[in-house]
Amino acid sequence: MADADTSTIIGRNPVREALERADQGIEKVMLAQGASGEAIGAIRSAAKERGVPVQYVPEARLNHESQGAVHQGVVAIASPITYSSVHDLLTEVAPTWADVQDRKPLLLVIDRVTDTRNFGAILRSAVAAGVDGVIVPQSSMAPLNAAAIKASAGTATRIPIARAANLPTVLQQLKERGYWVCGAEGTSETTVWDVDFDRAMAVVLGSEGEGLASDVAAACDELASIPMRGPAESLNVSVAAGIFLLTAARPRLS
Structure with missing residues (x-):
């Protein structure tokens, strides 16, 4: 049962x-x-x-x-836990362009993360970083089920999550609302330390194996990588999420 x-x-x-x-x-x-x-x-x-x-x-x-x-x-x-619509989430976070500029919200967009434990761990990092809302695709995405909620240590209930039929379209809408859209891309010469996070921001994370879809990456304002000194080729997406989001949260904590 x-x-x-x-x-x-x-x-x-x-x-x-x-x-x-x-x-x-x-x-x-x-x-x-x-x-x-x-x-x-x-x-x-x-x-x-x-x-x-x-x-x-x-x-x-x-x-x-x-x-x-x-x-x-x-x-x-x-x-x-039920999903919000993108419109309702954005309206709740900052209804007008002026509100976006004044409040400088931090949003997270997740592109096709399929492991429920990764999804939950990402949501846990998002809550820790004070993310105002999360947007995920309707398909090719891990379900927000009991396993994901457990992996989030129960924090998934504390953040609004919306589902979108087309992420590139949503990213364009975010830019029109005044958000700067930064995608995580391991090959980018720009690093996460170079990004100006002191503004309304949407951080975009890609799937475990493929990263950002090409049309999602193309819809971003900029792409940034995480610099690594050691021989590891990449980081787990939930670890990368924690680094990106806590870095983005830093100007909001000062």
């Missing part, structure tokens, strides 16, 4: 609708063994689009999860 950190969604239509909602954090979908048909196919397609794992389980498991309710062979486990 779902624990205190999760909730249960029961039935074909409720699960499909939850998968289609950008603000609903789905951890996994469970289908009855042997389940098939158009409705089941639609649920599997929606789960694949969202990057949500699908498990085929015995009927007894579904009966247990649904506590006797009619489940139609479908149960989903969802995180209690």
Whole structure:
């Protein structure tokens, strides 16, 4: 049965609708063994689009999860944390261009981090650095599930998180609102120490293996690397996040 950190969604239509909602954090979908048909196919397609794992389980498991309710062979486990829209998040942080310039918010944009533990660790660093909001893509992104919340040491509940269909478009919107957009790129000759973080800022982090997507990198105002003295070729994305974000927080702490 779902624990205190999760909730249960029961039935074909409720699960499909939850998968289609950008603000609903789905951890996994469970289908009855042997389940098939158009409705089941639609649920599997929606789960694949969202990057949500699908498990085929015995009927007894579904009966247990649904506590006797009619489940139609479908149960989903969802995180209690829901996503904001990008518009609502930005409006809450700083509604006008003048507010952006006055408050100098610090935002974090995450591009396709797929490991839930990395996602949670990044959110923990974001909270520690005083990040005002986080934006993630709707697809090819780790779910905000119980594992991610645990990896964040529970801090994921303390920061607004929005999902976006198109990150390059969002980055352009941020620039129009007065944010400077800095992407983490290991090959950049500009280092994190060279960046002027004393302004409204959006820090952009890429995926574990590929870094920033080309269109996301192109939408940034500048790219910066983390200088390293030792022979390590790269850092884990959650470690890189901590360095970037705490560096960006420094002028906000003085």
